[in-house]
Each structure stands twice: as structure tokens, then as C-alpha cells.
Amino acid sequence: MCGINGIAALSMQIKISEQDVRSMLPSLHHRGPDDSGVYLDPCQRIGLGHTRLSIIDLAGGAQPMHNEDQTVWVTFNGEIFNYLELRKTLLKAGHRFHSQSDTEVIVHAYEQYGDDFVQHLNGQFAIALWDEGRRRLLLVRDRVGILPLFYTRQGERLLFASEIKALLPQLSEAPRISPVALDQIFTFWAPRSPNTMFEDIFEVSPGHMLVLEDGRLRESTYWDWRFPEQGEYHQGSDTELAEQLYDLLADATSIRLRADVPVGAYLSGGLDSSALVALIRRHSDAPLKTFSIGFEEPSLDESSFQQQMIDHLGVENSRITCSNRDIAEDFPATIFHTETAILRTAPTPMRHLSALVRASGYKVVLTGEGADEALGGYDLFKEAKIRQFWGCQPQSEWRPLLLKTLYPYLETSGSQAKAYLRKYYSIGLDNPDQPGFSHLTRWFTTAQCKVFFSQELGAKLREDAVDRLTGQLPPAFDNWHWFNRAQYLEAKTLMGDYLLCSQGDRMLMSNSVEGRFPFLDHRVIEFANRLNPRLKMRALNEKYLFKQAMKNQLPRQILERHKQPYRAPDIPAFFSAHPPAYVDDLLSEEKLNRYGYFDAKKVGFLLKKARRGSSIAYKDNMALIGVLSTQLCHYFFIEQFSRTIRETGTPHCSLT
């Protein structure tokens, strides 16, 4: 993986300077510590930059890279896993290659297929491609959003880069935090793509292509999650379909083991990472090294399950235990890399894990991310199923009681919990067909955190975040099965906007480690999307067909284990002992008032409660982490903007 950046002229009068393109590189050094390069076209209409983490064709893969006659140039972050097959096809069609790298197939595929080249790529990518002859620039991001790509207009120039911080040296003034983004973060946990935390800075959305031609930007969707509209699901017995799924997963895993450096894997002890490690063991002879996180807090720790898999498969494992103190101390660096406010500390331990990978001499890991979205694993889907079932018979006394199987803290003896259950989970029950029904409980609970918004911020918000989202869903959405609708919302909001970036790429790349995601191979997703929902969740048995596919590879305890969501300590990480100095500083009345996003009095009460150790509610935890991370974003990217950019030319992750 790597970092990419560039600047394009939006009018004929503008000339791009090489120095300006180079000024963006230092902020991307962590993404590509092995090498860097810049290409400037002879007419200075475009400059492309690249920082490289060498993984395939270590000697010949330098970028930006060009085609035979140097009329097509590319700067590319990611991996094209089917590059060997594509290369063969392109050679047959007469293309000549000057390297062994996967990057080069991009330029030749573009020559061969035009803008449709992206349909031929199986991989994870952020691509900037310059067609000299037609004077056009393509910015493309992979189908599901594994790799990031941001852009902004600055006068008559288009700036783009793998991370927002690389855009900052070329901005004339500090960016502003967007009220709409804050509304979305405090509802969905992240800004909705293409929004970022900052006004006028956008991302290329997953599955989208942006074309700059004649000074105009045109955006198109080349891929999206799609589901049957008329019940045209896969035919076949469960056994046949489980075999097909297994074969696809095995191939998706095999092609992700292609690399000229050793490849490791994350092992959480849950079903997905265990299945992945089993697949790797089965389809590769190379010794496999796995990496795991543990926590001090027993309810969050999964060590015993990790050990079961390590023993079962005989893999080598390295493990770190992430303490409360580790999280509190590393949280600012986490936010410097997420470049957005977040509501949970969960990304921070992932950063510790990637540091362990790097320190062990590895720079590529496979991870099990995406299985829950594609194959139907989340408790949220179960909650939606129970609420749907209840919605058919709203007066039923016992239907809502099924929710107790999901949330053990609701499990009090007798019938008294009923009244509470009915209240919390009946939101939207009068109309279970409404677009966001599956997610309303989560969004509603999260949005309670907006009580901490300052009056000024509240006054700027005109449209509710949920209405805005449901107004932008694809036309076919209403025709899909409700389970598929829930999957779509989960894949587009939480996975694409939060898990793959704040908790994924940004935590991996901050330590120069590349993640690979076999469950997010688009062939797996497309196959899974045509499975009948009852094969994803049979009664309340999640990922049913996936378990069938893996049943001969995994120990029973892992297959039958109750799903444990990955969580890290939130408020306790900061307040079980005295918090680091920056917490008191950034949450002081003075700073809260000066930055202006939050009501200092209300945050004061929340802090008092957190210090007393009596903040149990999820919403208190989310609110405090959300407030703190917003303050950190303001500090790093706005308050420190002029000082750090002026003094050093690049943003810094320092709190002094």
C-alpha cells in the first residue's frame, strides 16, 4: 500500500508546480516509507505524487508509472489481486510491460477497456490516472471503500490525496469543521460519504469514479451493493450453495496471499477471523503468523478463544494486551490519523495491533472484516428481525421478549422488563416498512448525544441526518427484502464510513501495514447478495450458510460461540485513573467555549459523572469520546494549522 496525491489545473491559465506536489508528500510518509516519486506533465496541467510501501515487484514497482509511450500515467494505492490473470490477457492483446508490478496492469487495462477498466480489477485501490492524449484525469476508489481518497477545490486547482492532512499544506486557510458532518457523526458514528469532517473537503465514494475533463468534474457509480428485487435468489440445496461459497472464499483468500513479502493474519477468536486463518492454512504452505489483541477488562477479552484456534491450527501467534492507559495516551495520535471525530476508542487498540505487526517484521495482514455485512452476522440484523416479527403483531406480549436473547442486561427475572423493552425497541414499529427501520434504535440512541451540541451548532442544523440519508437511497432499495435493506445500510454507513477507514486503513497505515479483506472480494459479495436471506439468518442463527461452509474446518466451540462484538473500554480508559493532561485541557470550559461546538456546562456535568465512575450508559460513553475527539480534530487541523504548516510545512501530531 501507499500514499497518493496530486494537483490538477481546472483552467488553462493555471500551471502546476512540482514543488507544490512535493509539499504534500511528507504528510503521507507513514503510508509509504520505502520510496517516493512525482510526475509532472510537460504542459504542467497535472502533477502526480506517490509514497511507496513496497510489496509486489520490490525493484521495478516505482510510481508514478506509465504505459508504453508514456501517454497514460498512474499513481496508485492498493493491490490488484488478479493482476497475473489480467496481465496475461493484456499481453495477448498486444500490450508490452516494463515491470512485474500490479500497478502496470492499470495503465494497460485503461488503454484496452477505457473507463470500464475498473470493472476488470479485483482488489482494493485508490487510483489517480492521467490520460495525456485526452487531457483527462480519473480518480477511482475500490468498490467497498477499503482505501481512502480525498479531494478539494482550491481556486482553479483540484487537490487530491490519500489523507486529508496532505491537502492542508496547499490550502490558504485552515479548513472548517462541518456542522452537517457533526450531525452525521453523532447519529451514524461517521460522516456520510462523500462528506468528511471538514467543509468543502470530500472523499471519492466507494464504487465511484470521478472524471475531470475540460475543467469539469463528472462523477459516476461503477459498482454498488445490489440485491434481488423479484426474489431471484440462488437456486440449489444448502449443501451445494455452501460448497460454492467455500470455493469462492478459498479463491478470494488465495489471491490475497500473493505478495513478495511474508503475509500475516489478525486473529480475534471470533468466527470470521478463525475461518479466515483456517482458509489460509488450508490453501497455503507458508508458515503463518497471527496477531491478536487482549484487554485487561475480562468482559472485553477474547484470549481463551484465540488460544483455541492457535492450538487447533498450530499457528504462531503474537499478542498484545491493551491497557486503559495505552488507550488514553494514544488517543490523540489515533484522531490525528482518523481525521474525524469518532464515538468509540475501538480504533486505538487496532493501532497497537498494527504496530505489533510492523515490529514483528511484517507489512501485510489478512483480516476477517466484512463477513458480518456480506453474510449476515450482526446482532443488529437479529434485532431488526425480531422487531419486524413484533411489528406484525404489535400487541404481542412475548414477541419483544425475544430481544432478551440479544441483550443479556435485559435479562431480569419475571415479566417486569417487558415495559422497558417495549419502550426502547418499539421505535418505528407502527411502520416496519420505512427505509431505516432496522437501524432506528441505534440511530435514535446515538442521536441522544446531540444534547451536548452548543446552541450555535444546533442553530446551523436544518435537515435531520436520518431524513437526509433515507432521501438518498437507491431507487431499487424499497423493492429489496428488509434483511437486504438492513445489510445495505450497514455496508454503506458503518462499514464504509467508519470500520474500513477509522478502524481499518487509517490504523493499519499509521504503522505502514497493509490490510487485506478476503470477505470483501466483490465476487463474494455479489454471490452473497443473491443468497436467500433465510440462508444468512436461519431463525436467529446468524451467518448460517457461512457456518455450513466452514463446519469441517473449525472447532465446534468456535462455530457455536455466541457472537461477541469487538469493543474497547471508552470512558474507563480515561477516567479509571487520572486522565492525561490533554483531556482536562481540551475539555476545559475555556476551550469548549472557544471552539464552539459543545455546551460547556453540559459537558461539565458529563465530566463530573465520568470522574465519579458512574457513567454506565452507552450514550454517555459515546458522547464523551465524541466531544473529546472533535476537540482533538479542531486542535490538530484548525488551531494548529497556521503554526505547524508555516513552521514545518506539514501537520503534526503533537499536543504542545
Added chain:
Amino acid sequence: MKKIIRQYILENLLFTEDEQALQDSDSFLDSGIIDSTGVMEVILFIEESFDIKVNDDEMLPANLDSVNNLAVFIHRKQAVAA
């Protein structure tokens, strides 16, 4: 007693000093004051502050869902204990 309960709810669940934000008869559930874990906070608070023990079968909105309901419930518990 109501004053103590009110102050607790205002500061810890509504995060405000504004007395107008809560009427003694307001339902915590209907006004979105507590989420699914919030009821545990309320129980911990009254157990610690008023030296009573809330049994499982007493975890009912009729006992816990407004300042008025809480006050009546706590009085009754204390009377039984005395």
C-alpha cells in the same frame, strides 16, 4: 426528597441546571431521558442515596419512571424497612 431526585436527574441524565427542563410528572421513557442502560443508573442512585434495595420485580415504570413515581416508591420502601 424530590429535590434530591430532581437534582440528580437534571445533572446526570439531562446534564443541565435548568429547573424548567424537568417536571416531576415527566416520564423518563417518553421524554427519551434514559436509554436502555440508563435505568440501571437510576436504580444505583436510589439504592445508594436512600439506603434501599430494589428487587427485580420492582423494576417497573410505575416505580421508576418519573420523579413522582420514584418518590412514592422510595417512601414506601423506607416505611416497610422502618
